[in-house]
Amino acid sequence: MEKIDKIIFGDNQFFGINHMSQEKAQQLSEKFFQTENIYKVYDLAFKSGINAVMLNSNDRAKEICEYFRSNKTKYGHLAWYPSIPYPHKYANMVNEKGIFPAINDVLFSNNSALGVLGMVAKGGMAVLGKDAIELMKMLIDIEVKMYKGLDVKVIFIQNIIVDLLLGYNVKDVFYEYCNYIRKKYNAIPGLITQNMPYLKSKLEEWGIEEVVICSSINKIGYLMSPDIQSYLDAIKNNNPDKYQLMAMSTLASGAIRATEAYEFINSLNIQSVVFGASSEKNINETVKLIKLGEIN
Amino acid sequence: MNKIKLGIIGMGRMGITHFSIINSHPEVEIVAVADTTKMTLDLLKKYVSGIQVFKDYKELIETSHPDAIIVCTPPNLHYEVCKFAYERGIHVFAEKPFTADVHQAEELMNLFESKGLVNQVGYVNRFNDIFITVKNYVASGLIGDVIRFKSEMFSCTVSKKEESESWRSFRKNGGGAVYEIAAHAIDLVDFIIGPPDNIVGTSMNQIYSKHVEDIVSSTFLYKNGCSGTLYVNWSDTSYRKPSNKLELLGSKGKILADQHGIKIYLNEDSESTKYKKGWNTVYITDIFTPVPFYVRGNEFTRQLYHFADTILGKEKGNLCTFKDGYHAQNIMHHLFIDAQKNAIIE
Numbered sequence: 333m334e335k336i337d338k339i340i341f342g343d344n345q346f347f348g349i350n351h352m353s354q355e356k357a358q359q360l361s362e363k364f365f366q367t368e369n370i371y372k373v374y375d376l377a378f379k380s381g382i383n384a385v386m387l388n389s390n391d392r393a394k395e396i397c398e399y400f401r402s403n404k405t406k407y408g409h410l411a412w413y414p415s416i417p418y419p420h421k422y423a424n425m426v427n428e429k430g431i432f433p434a435i436n437d438v439l440f441s442n443n444s445a446l447g448v449l450g451m452v453a454k455g456g457m458a459v460l461g462k463d464a465i466e467l468m469k470m471l472i473d474i475e476v477k478m479y480k481g482l483d484v485k486v487i488f489i490q491n492i493i494v495d496l497l498l499g500y501n502v503k504d505v506f507y508e509y510c511n512y513i514r515k516k517y518n519a520i521p522g523l524i525t526q527n528m529p530y531l532k533s534k535l536e537e538w539g540i541e542e543v544v545i546c547s548s549i550n551k552i553g554y555l556m557s558p559d560i561q562s563y564l565d566a567i568k569n570n571n572p573d574k575y576q577l578m579a580m581s582t583l584a585s586g587a588i589r590a591t592e593a594y595e596f597i598n599s600l601n602i603q604s605v606v607f608g609a610s611s612e613k614n615i616n617e618t619v620k621l622i623k624l625g626e627i628n
Numbered sequence: 629m630n631k632i633k634l635g636i637i638g639m640g641r642m643g644i645t646h647f648s649i650i651n652s653h654p655e656v657e658i659v660a661v662a663d664t665t666k667m668t669l670d671l672l673k674k675y676v677s678g679i680q681v682f683k684d685y686k687e688l689i690e691t692s693h694p695d696a697i698i699v700c701t702p703p704n705l706h707y708e709v710c711k712f713a714y715e716r717g718i719h720v721f722a723e724k725p726f727t728a729d730v731h732q733a734e735e736l737m738n739l740f741e742s743k744g745l746v747n748q749v750g751y752v753n754r755f756n757d758i759f760i761t762v763k764n765y766v767a768s769g770l771i772g773d774v775i776r777f778k779s780e781m782f783s784c785t786v787s788k789k790e791e792s793e794s795w796r797s798f799r800k801n802g803g804g805a806v807y808e809i810a811a812h813a814i815d816l817v818d819f820i821i822g823p824p825d826n827i828v829g830t831s832m833n834q835i836y837s838k839h840v841e842d843i844v845s846s847t848f849l850y851k852n853g854c855s856g857t858l859y860v861n862w863s864d865t866s867y868r869k870p871s872n873k874l875e876l877l878g879s880k881g882k883i884l885a886d887q888h889g890i891k892i893y894l895n896e897d898s899e900s901t902k903y904k905k906g907w908n909t910v911y912i913t914d915i916f917t918p919v920p921f922y923v924r925g926n927e928f929t930r931q932l933y934h935f936a937d938t939i940l941g942k943e944k945g946n947l948c949t950f951k952d953g954y955h956a957q958n959i960m961h962h963l964f965i966d967a968q969k970n971a972i973i974e
Contacts, residue, residue, distance in 0.1 A: 348868060420868060430794065451808050464671050495799050495923045499648025502675045526922040530652075554913050557922040564805075587913035 333520060335603070336486060336576050337384035340413055341377040342608035346370050347390060354444050360610060367395060374613045380619045384411040386606050388490070390418040394478040399483045408483075413487040415524060416475035435467065438474065441554040441586075444536075465508045469516075472509075476517065486544050487513045488522035495525055503538040510540055520544055524580075527557045529566040532575060541574045546606065548581035551588050551596040555581055567600050578604040590614075594621035631657040632939050635692055637685045637709055637926065638700035639663040639672070642723050642750070644922055646698050650932045652921035653942055660692035684708055689716060696939055698747070698932075699723060702795040703802025707732040712738050721935045725811045726953030728802040730961035737950040746945050748935045749953030751815040755927035757760035757936065758914050762874065762885045763820045770898055771878030774821055777856030781813040783870035785862040789836050797839050799964075804833075804840030806960050810860035813872060814963075815956045817848065817856065820876070823955045824848035826854075830966035835863045847965055886913055 348361030364370050374385070387393050400407045425434035455520045476487060489509065497505050510521035519541050525531045528547035536545060549567075552559035570577060579602050583593045596603060598621075605622050630631065634656050641661070644900040650668050652654050660680040669681040682768070689697070689712060696719035699709050704813035706727050713720050720740070726749045742748040753759045758789055758806045766774060796803035826849040842863040849855050874885045881894040890910040897905050919929035931948065938945030 423641075423869075430665075431639065431644070432665065462667075462670055462674070464675055477971055492924065495921075496645065496648045499921065499923060500676055501650050501651065504675060526955060530921065552913060553918060554916060555922070558920045559918050584913050585911070 333573060333576065334485070336413075336520070336544055336578070337382075337411055338604055339382050339619060339622055340384040340386050340578070340604060340606040341374070341382045342386050342580070342606045343388055343393075343612045346373070347388070347392065350424050352434075356597050363610070367392070367399075370396065371399065372608050373615075377610065378407075378410075378613050380612075380616050382615075382619065384413060384485070386413040386415060386488070388418055389414060389416045389475045389478060391421070393418075397478045397482060399510065410483065411485040412479055412482045413488065413522070414476065414479045415490055415522075416472065417490065417493070418475075419492045421491055433445060434498045435471070438471065452608040463547075468505065468509065469512055472512065473516075479557060484517060484519050486520045486522040488544070488546060491524040494523045494531070495527055498525070498527060498531055498534065501534070503540075506535070507538060507540055510543060511586060521574075522546060522578075526555050529558070529562040532570070534567050535575070543574075544576045544578055546578040546580055546602075548584075549577075549597065549600070550582050550584040552584050552591060554584035554587065564600075567602060570601055572601070572603050576603040578602070578606055579612035580606045582607060590617060590621055594618070594623075598623045598626065630729045631655050632696055633657055633659045633692070633694045633938055634936075635660045635662070635688050635694035635697045636700065637662045637667070637688065637697055638702075638705075639668045640651055640700060643698070643700035645698065645928065646721075646932060649921065649923050649929050650698070653933060653936050658934050659694055660688045662688040678895070686712060689713065689718065694718060694721070698935075703807060704728040704795070704800060706802075707736065710736050711739070714743065714745065717743065717745065717753075719935075719939050721748045721750065721932070722950075722953065724752075724815070724953070724956070725802055725960065726950065726957050727799065728800060728807065730954070730957045733954040733957040735949070737954045738803075740950050746935065746938045746962040747950040748931070748938070748945070749948050749950060749956075750931065751812065751948050751952060751956065752931050753812055753816055754819055754948045754952075755804075755930040756887065757926065758885055758887060758890060758912060759816060759872075759874075759927040761821065761910065761915050762876075762883055762890060763882065765890075765901070766876065766878075766890070767813070768900065770881070770892070770901060770903070770942045771876060771883055771894070772880030773852075774876050775822050776854070777821060778873070778875040779816065779817045779856065779858050780792065780869065780873040781809055781860045782864040782867045782873075783809055783862050784865045784867050784883070785809060785834050785866050785870070786842060787863060797837070799840050804837070805842050805860060805862040806844050806963060809862040809870065809916065810844050810858065810963075811960065812870075813858055813860050814959050815838055816850045816872060816874060817858070818952065818955045818959065820855065820874070821850075821856070823959060825851045827962045827966050829939050829970070830963050831970055832967050839965075844963065844967070846966065868875075 345360055346364045348357045491531055513519050513521040524546045548555035556563050579597055582597050636647055639661050649656055662682040662685040674682045697713055699706055699722040703725050706722050710720050744783055759857040795801040826846050830846035833843040843861045845859045847857050876883045885890040889912055892903055892908040894903055894905050919926045934943055934947055937943040
């Protein structure tokens with residue numbers, strides 16, 4: 333499996349997501365309403381030596397992808413780590429119409445997404461409703477489309493979807509997802525989860541390897557189910573040739589000081605860290621603190 | 629006891645989530661699901677091994693003989709499903725709102741209590757680390773007697789005119805901002821302060837919905853002199869996800885809380901909690917407790933494990949019973965009556 337970047341620049345800070353404070357989230361959301369302000373922060377991150385970006389396929393990501401695509405001479409070296417889908421888009425549609433009408437809308441009402449002919453050829457929902465795998469592939473294509481032309485290294489599925497499916501204990505969906513990402517997009521399949529030890533054990537049981545697993549990893553065990561000790565055991569015993577581990581929520585939404593947080597992270601058998609920050613000082617400080625694989 | 633044999637009735641958004649969560653419980657076996665959508669049943673049958681699927685909940689119960697069921701149908705169907713289960717001695721977890729009729733809620737409460745069946749309603753905030761902490765602080769007298777409160781909730785559940793009608797478009801089915809969203813803000817008041825003795829000044833607005841309310845506000849009055857306001861809007865597009873805001877003013881200080889944290893202002897130092905005079909902040913990261921399997925927030929896992937563990941005899945089963953569901957239902961019933969009374973007659 334190709335090695336992933338050690339440091340990846342995340343995007344929560346740009347889109348009003350802050351698990352600690354709604355107020356802080358609102359402030360950032362105001363600041364980054366102007367997309368130029370997002371590009372300025374990206375430039376600070378690249379200046380600090382980061383060459384990799386994780387970006388969720390939310391309603392503003394399309395514009396951001398377009399910007400980086402059209403400035404290829406300046407940004408062509410970047411590695412992209414998309415995460416799909418944007419869950420809230422689906423949540424609201426499902427609320428309003430129910431699950432299948434919502435999927436139907438996503439797949440077929442937006443003719444630009446797939447093309448009416450392609451849809452008719454595939455037989456519409458009547459056929460897809462019997463084949464979850466085919467349905468999944470079409471949904472992936474729609475979400476991944478915006479990243480076309482960028483150097484996509486890993487394609488992640490968001491934790492709400494991964495963990496929901498994990499609860500159903502269905503091998504096929506995970507197996508087919510990983511295959512599809514490798515074959516169609518020539519990328520490494522990625523899974524984001526809040527249940528890393530359990531997911532990893534299931535992947536091992538199912539014989540699914542060469543996957544990137546991204547999960548919250550922090551000193552206080554925040555958003556780490558079932559508990560921190562299970563994480564430490566799973567990390568210690570992991571073979572990075574089979575599963576590359578990526579840490580997110582390393583500061584536990586600001587509950588841990590950066591020096592302390594990364595001292596902990598650096599001591600673990602972790603291959604990569606994704607973090608988000610919006611000031612030059614915090615970006616530079618974090619990049620200096622992350623020293624994966626240098627201690628153990 | 630062997631594994632609990634569980635059935636899920638209604639595989640919409642909540643049914644799908646509950647399946648994933650409770651399937652992780654080592655002492656629960658999901659034996660069957662029922663739904664009216666053929667596509668849902670086909671997919672589950674094809675990909676999930678070991679479960680039976682049914683179009684009719686009665687058939688599920690008569691064929692699979694579950695020990696317990698989770699009911700996630702539209703709320704107006706909860707009554708008949710719960711009653712059918714009661715008659716066969718089956719434990720029930722019902723989603724919120726408990727019913728779409730207060731008398732049905734009362735009857736179910738009495739029936740399940742009389743037979744000693746485990747009964748729980750999906751008011752998930754009662755399992756949230758923040759709101760449990762707030763409840764404990766108020767009960768322990770940290771801010772003294774509560775004099776005034778605000779319970780607010782905002783979401784962008786409905787953000788445009790409906791293209792088509794579903795059960796959610798009508799109050800008689802359990803649709804509308806009061807049943808779907810305000811129910812949580814009302815339950816929090818019942819959870820932390822108790823049910824009000826009178827409800828006045830209720831008004832409702834429509835923004836996008838044709839038949840149901842999008843906004844509700846009201847004033848709750850208590851015999852002991854406490855009062856508070858409710859304000860809920862499910863069409864607030866500035867919110868990415870549903871958010872509760874709670875403000876409690878007491879004789880010794882005040883508490884502001886949302887899903888992220890708690891701000892506490894005290895008139896004097898508190899010895900029992902070590903909080904100081906003035907402002908204190910508690911973040912979710914200070915008080916969270918992890919759950920065995922996470923899908924949508926710790927509270928969703930905790931409420932279903934509580935249901936299962938109560939059946940197994942490991943929990944008391946008193947954290948969110950049909951009685952609590954009835955309380956919220958009764959408050960909502962009076963909100964509708966008061967709003968009707970306050971309507972401007974042209």
